[in-house]
Amino acid sequence: MWRARWWHAGCGLPRSPTPLETHDCRRRVHREVAVAREQQLAGAFVELADTLVAGFDVIDFLYLLTQRCVQLLDIDAAGLLLADGRGRLELMAASTEQxxxxxxxxxxxxxxPCLDCYRTREPVACDDLGAAGARWPRFAEAAQAAGYMAVQALPMRLRGEIIGATNLFRVAPGHLDGEALHLGQALADVATIGILHERALRERELLAEQLQAALNSRVLIEQAKGVLAERRQLGMDEAFTTLRSYARNHNRQLSDVARAVTENSPDVAELTNPLRPLQRADTD
Incomplete structure (x- = not known):
């Protein structure tokens, strides 16, 4: 371990530091450690935030999160479970194979603990898994066999919506201090925001695709109405009714029939050929 050394004035002999010098040295070391810690925390959050971009890889993001939990908290491993569309938890990431x-x-x-945390929407802690046999008989035994003696589960939630839970494992018994718990929850919150951001983006893209498909279908239908009106000498309303009736009678999508009409496809010849009689249009 590095130690500060002081020297007697006028000679090269070392001397013991005064209490004031010792105090100043400790303050300087503590300050340097605090600055390094703050830089480490800031770097981790910036790194996580940088992943929330186009092409966002959820699995890579969550794996990175478990790694940073181990790096920044007083823990030895981390795991993360997310709920699927039916509310069932699934493993998404873990810092180690164990x-x-x-x-x-x-x-x-x-x-x-993760299951209890998800159900209650509250943090769940166990300082000594050796004494948790009544609470989680099988899990406690398996955790100890894997080398872990303490666990903390943190909810992944935002505005009342819970999407999963994060497990923090420790080899030694004991609990996380308040600062570590606060930071752990902050990291879980970052993960929650990232996941919800990705889901919202995916839903918006799907909605945009559906809207564009509807607009494209509307254009095709208008074009098909014009074709039928011209070939069959129909009004536009009657042309639409005829088009719709044909689609229903043949169990086809209206947009598919409209496309076939505009492309003059032979499979709708009975509809587009003015020499063929039309079937009576449905009125419903």
């Missing part, structure tokens, strides 16, 4: 297997064990046996 943590991954333990998370899978938790899901398969339907017991453990």
């Amino acid at each position: 943590a991954r297997l333990l998370e899978l064990f938790q899901l398969q046996n339907e017991e453990g």
Whole structure:
């Protein structure tokens, strides 16, 4: 370990530091450690935020999060479970293979801190898994066999919506201090925002695609109405009714029939050929 050294004035002999010098040295070291810690935290959050861009890879983002949890908190491993569309938790990321297997064990046996955390929407802690046999008999045994003696589960939630939970594992018994818990929850919140951002983006893209498809279909239908009106000498309303009736009678999408009409496809010749009689149009 590095130690500060002081020297007697006028000679090259070392001397013991005064209490004031010792105090100043400790303050300087603590300040340097605090600055380094703040820089590390800022770097981690910037790194996570940088992943929230186009082409966002959810799995890579969550794996990075578990790695940063281990790096920044007083823990030895981390795992993350997310709920699917039916509300069932699924393993998404883990910092180690042991943590991954333990998370899978938790899901398969339907017991453990992450499941309790997700159900209650509140943090769940166990300072000593050796004394948790009554609470989680199978999970506690499996966790100890994997080398973990303490666990903390944090909810992934935003404005009342919970999407999963994060497990923080420790080899030694004991609890996380308040600062570590606060930071751990902040990291879980970052993950939650990232996931919800990705889902909202995906939903907006799907909605935009559906809207564009509807607009394209509307254009085709208008064009097909014009074709029928011209060939069959019909009014536009009657042309639409005829087009719709044909689609229903043949169990086809209206937009598909409209496209076939505009492309003069032979499979709708009975509809577009003015020499062929029209079937009576449905009125519903």
